[in-house]
Structures are given as structure tokens and as C-alpha cells.
Amino acid sequence: MTEGTNVPEDLKYSKDHEWVKVDGDLVVVGITDYAQHSLHEITFVELPEVGSSVEADSECGLVESMKASSDLFSPLSGEIVEVNSNLEDAPELVNEEPYGKGWMFKIKPSNLDGEKGALMDAKAYSELIASAE
Amino acid sequence: MNDKLQRTHLYDWHAKNGDLVPFSGWEMPVRYTDIREEHMAVRDSVGIFDTSHMFRFVIKGSQALEFLQTMTSNNVRKLKVNGGQYTTCLNENGGIRDDLMLYRVEEQEYIWVTNADNGPKISAHLNQHAKNFDVEITDRTRNIAMIAVQGPKAMTLLSKIAGRDLSEYGRFTSNLVDLGGYSSYLCRTGYTGEDGAEILLLDTPFNNEGKDKATAFWELLLNQGEEFGIKPCGLGARDSTRLEAGLVLYGNDIDEETSPLEARIRYAVKFKVDPHYIGYDELKRQKEEGVDKTRIGLVMIDRGVPRKDYDILLRGETIGKVSSGVMSPILRSGIGLAYVKPGVVEEGDTIEIDIKRRLRKARVTKWPFYDSEKYGSTRSS
Numbered sequence: 230m231t232e233g234t235n236v237p238e239d240l241k242y243s244k245d246h247e248w249v250k251v252d253g254d255l256v257v258v259g260i261t262d263y264a265q266h267s268l269h270e271i272t273f274v275e276l277p278e279v280g281s282s283v284e285a286d287s288e289c290g291l292v293e294s295m296k297a298s299s300d301l302f303s304p305l306s307g308e309i310v311e312v313n314s315n316l317e318d319a320p321e322l323v324n325e326e327p328y329g330k331g332w333m334f335k336i337k338p339s340n341l342d343g344e345k346g347a348l349m350d351a352k353a354y355s356e357l358i359a360s361a362e
Numbered sequence: 363m364n365d366k367l368q369r370t371h372l373y374d375w376h377a378k379n380g381d382l383v384p385f386s387g388w389e390m391p392v393r394y395t396d397i398r399e400e401h402m403a404v405r406d407s408v409g410i411f412d413t414s415h416m417f418r419f420v421i422k423g424s425q426a427l428e429f430l431q432t433m434t435s436n437n438v439r440k441l442k443v444n445g446g447q448y449t450t451c452l453n454e455n456g457g458i459r460d461d462l463m464l465y466r467v468e469e470q471e472y473i474w475v476t477n478a479d480n481g482p483k484i485s486a487h488l489n490q491h492a493k494n495f496d497v498e499i500t501d502r503t504r505n506i507a508m509i510a511v512q513g514p515k516a517m518t519l520l521s522k523i524a525g526r527d528l529s530e531y532g533r534f535t536s537n538l539v540d541l542g543g544y545s546s547y548l549c550r551t552g553y554t555g556e557d558g559a560e561i562l563l564l565d566t567p568f569n570n571e572g573k574d575k576a577t578a579f580w581e582l583l584l585n586q587g588e589e590f591g592i593k594p595c596g597l598g599a600r601d602s603t604r605l606e607a608g609l610v611l612y613g614n615d616i617d618e619e620t621s622p623l624e625a626r627i628r629y630a631v632k633f634k635v636d637p638h639y640i641g642y643d644e645l646k647r648q649k650e651e652g653v654d655k656t657r658i659g660l661v662m663i664d665r666g667v668p669r670k671d672y673d674i675l676l677r678g679e680t681i682g683k684v685s686s687g688v689m690s691p692i693l694r695s696g697i698g699l700a701y702v703k704p705g706v707v708e709e710g711d712t713i714e715i716d717i718k719r720r721l722r723k724a725r726v727t728k729w730p731f732y733d734s735e736k737y738g739s740t741r742s743s
Binding site: 269273291293295298317 | 381392393396397398598602665666667669688689696717718720
């Protein structure tokens with residue numbers, strides 16, 4: 230259901246239903262309201278290791294819900310500098326606040342300028358989820 | 363193959379109230395509200411499931427018994443009129459074509475309830491072999507809606523609707539009963555580990571009248587069950603309840619490459635049968651010489667959920683694969699079923715599961731995974 234799905238204007242989005250927020254020289258990544266709603270009842274989140282290198286669009290973790298298991302991808306290349314360890318004990322934060330306390334990891338991007346063109350703005354992402362219905 | 367998804371009698375109700383997903387060629391509800399809440403309704407009181415996507419074949423004739431004994435691995439002669447039996451249909455190599463419920467509703471009339479995925483395959487198999495017997499096979503899938511009523515309050519609810527005590531019908535029986543004006547087979551079976559019934563709602567043709575009738579019965583259950591906290595349950599809760607009970611799912615835990623002895627559904631296999639069923643000789647050989655793999659249950663010690671095809675390791679060596687898994691709402695841990703080489707692990711052993719290249723600990727555990735004193739059809743209260 231796209232009706233009532235929250236797509237904040239100030240974020241960028243990937244085709245894998247993740248959001249990206251540029252914060253100084255770091256980027257914060259999480260899954261979108263649409264993604265958390267579609268998975269529902271998230272029971273476990275496997276995050277990448279701090280210090281590991283990730284490639285854009287590569288698999289770097291896992292989101293488990295009562296309904297399904299879903300891979301987590303890195304929207305950008307770079308180094309993982311921090312993960313949201315609160316999700317270990319409280320994976321439901323992703324359902325409750327996908328853009329807030331449910332954030333997943335922070336990357337120090339290695340090629341932000343080269344890769345950010347592949348991300349969508351709120352309007353383009355809203356169109357993507359509307360067409361998926 | 364027809365790519366268009368099929369719909370059950372209750373489709374309109376599901377579309378209005380649930381979250382629909384494709385499943386085995388059918389468009390079915392995965393949940394209505396919350397999978398864990400639906401799951402707990404089944405464990406604590408009562409939940410209802412639309413199971414009309416399964417196939418129902420009526421098999422009748424003077425040689426129905428002999429025919430069915432050729433087709434299935436349990437002892438069909440032990441199946442009394444108004445009884446029900448869990449059994450398997452095998453291929454020549456002893457692999458499982460399907461697992462099914464067989465109900466004997468008349469002296470020479472049986473109902474075969476088979477998985478949605480396997481309906482066409484089983485229909486072709488039965489019809490091919492039926493030529494040698496005086497037996498008639500009719501696909502009644504579209505004329506009989508099917509609803510499972512499961513949980514410790516299931517029989518209380520059904521008795522209330524029937525206006526009489528239905529507890530006289532024991533487990534694994536199948537009787538023609540009037541449920542509040544709805545003529546039905548009350549099959550005292552299920553797929554959740556709980557007490558309850560699977561209702562075959564008769565005279566529900568797949569037209570507007572039949573669909574309205576099935577929907578009205580579904581709503582009658584919900585209205586009459588309100589005092590017990592009834593919940594309509596989707597495929598999510600169907601999977602989590604059957605897994606907690608350690609029941610196998612075709613396509614995940616059993617298939618054409620797996621025998622019922624390997625799957626440890628020993629109660630579905632009998633050797634003193636006449637005539638011998640297809641696959642008999644291979645099962646007999648496995649019984650005498652041993653099996654190549656065996657099913658085990660797992661409960662996660664570490665965080666994480668075991669999922670199909672994850673590798674299982676013991677002291678660094680791969681010993682098998684997960685066949686299905688879920689987060690257990692009762693245990694609040696991941697649980698799963700898996701196949702390993704026989705004899706390498708036993709109950710209580712710690713093994714590791716490769717979850718996305720990270721090894722996570724789990725314990726080999728018998729099923730059901732819940733405490734049978736507190737949950738399931740054999741609970742003490």
C-alpha cells in the first residue's frame with residue numbers, strides 16, 4: 230500500500246528500497262517505510278562488520294521478518310564506519326522508525342560523486358513504489 | 363502452465379482484509395494483522411485458516427481400498443469409515459510425491475487432500491493407475507471449500523455453532539455434521555500441532571452463491587469466536603505454527619528425493635500391507651540397510667533465523683542443510699528443520715549454521731519445539 234507511505238523529501242533512495250542521508254563526509258543508510266511495511270514484523274537484522282569495505286549494490290547484510298528473509302545491499306561503495314547496534318536487541322525499531330532510530334549503518338563513501346547519480350530523489354522513488362503496486 | 367494466479371472462494375474477503383501474496387499458483391493472504399498475534403491466537407485460543415487452495419479428490423468404487431493401498435504408504439485397511447489418516451504417496455525410488463490426508467467417508471468412498479503445488483501431478487498419477495481398478499476419481503476442489511479451525515478453543519467454538527457437543531468425535535475422525543446449517547465433513551485433523559478440525563464445507567460450488575456461502579460460514583466462525591479472541595490467520599502463521607510443531611512442508615522439508623523414513627514421518631509408513639504400494643521395496647531396503655540422510659530439529663542459541671539451504675557445520679565440517687526455518691513466537695528464537703548425515707549428531711549437540719557467511723550456534727532439538735505440557739493437542743489442561 231503506497232497510501233500513507235512516508236517518503237521524506239530530504240533523502241536519496243536506492244532501487245533496493247533503502248534510504249541514504251549525506252551527513253558531512255559520512256552517509257547514513259536504512260530501509261524505507263515502504264520496505265519495512267512490506268516486510269512487517271522484523272525479527273532480526275544482520276549488519277555488516279565495522280571496518281569492512283563494501284561495493285555499491287553488493288549484499289552486506291540481512292533483514293529477517295516473520296514473513297520473509299531479505300538481503301541488505303550497500304547503496305554506495307566505501308568503508309563501514311558504524312552500525313546501529315541497538316537493532317540487535319530491538320529489531321522492531323526498523324518497523325517503528327525506519328528513518329530514525331531504525332537506521333542501519335554509516336559508510337565513509339569512496340566514490341560519492343561518481344555513484345550518487347544512481348540514487349533517486351523522493352519523487353522518483355515515490356513513482357517506483359507506486360508502479361510496484 | 364497457466365501463469366494467472368488462482369483464487370479461493372474466500373478471495374474477496376482476503377483482498378479486503380489481508381495482505382495477499384502468490385503461493386503455489388494461488389493468490390493467498392500471508393497475514394491479516396500481525397503474524398505473531400495470529401500465531402498466538404492458535405496457541406492460546408483459536409484461529410482459522412482458508413485452506414481451499416489444497417486439492418480434494420473423491421475416490422470411490424469397489425476396489426478403492428486396493429487402489430489406495432497401491433498409491434499410499436500407510437495401512438489403508440486400518441482406516442475405518444469416518445476415520446482419517448496421514449500418509450504419503452511415493453515414487454518408485456521411495457521419494458515422496460506428496461504427503462496427504464486420506465479420509466474414509468463411506469465404506470467405498472475416500473477423500474484425498476493433497477498440497478496445492480502437487481494437485482495436477484497427483485491427479486495425473488492417480489488417474490494413470492486407476493485404469494487397473496474399479497474406481498472413480500473426481501476432483502472436488504472447486505465444489506468444497508476448506509477451512510481449518512485450530513487451537514485449544516476450536517472444538518468449543520464448533521460445538522457452540524453446531525448447538526451440540528462435538529467432542530464425541532475424537533482426533534483423526536471425519537464425520538458428516540451440521541454446523542449451524544452448513545453441511546460439512548468435520549475432519550479432526552490439522553497442521554498446527556493444536557487440537558481442532560479441518561472443515562470440508564459441502565455444496566459450495568465456485569460461483570457467486572458458493573463463494574457467498576463459504577464467506578458467510580467464515581464470518582460466522584469469526585463472529586461466534588469473538589468471545590474466545592479468534593483471529594483469521596494467513597500463510598505466515600500457518601508456516602510458523604506447523605514449524606513449531608515440527609510438521610513437514612512439501613517442497614521444503616520433503617520432496618521426490620526424500621523418503622518418509624529419511625523425513626522421520628515413520629507413522630505414515632507401514633510394511634505389513636497388501637498389496638504393496640509403489641516405493642515399498644526401496645523403503646524396505648532403507649529400513650534394513652539405513653538411510654542416507656535424516657531430518658533433525660534446530661533451535662538457535664545465537665541470534666538469527668535458519669532458512670532453507672543454509673549449510674550446517676559440525677567442528678568446521680559441513681554435515682547438512684536447513685530445509686525450513688522461522689522465528690518461533692513461543693520460544694522467541696529461530697527454529698528450523700534440517701537434513702544431516704545419519705549418526706553424526708544427536709539431541710542436545712551444538713552445531714553451527716552458516717547464515718550469510720557468519721557461523722551461528724544452534725542446538726539439535728526434538729520436535730515439537732514448544733513445551734507439550736503447555737501447548738499443542740496433548741497439553742495437560
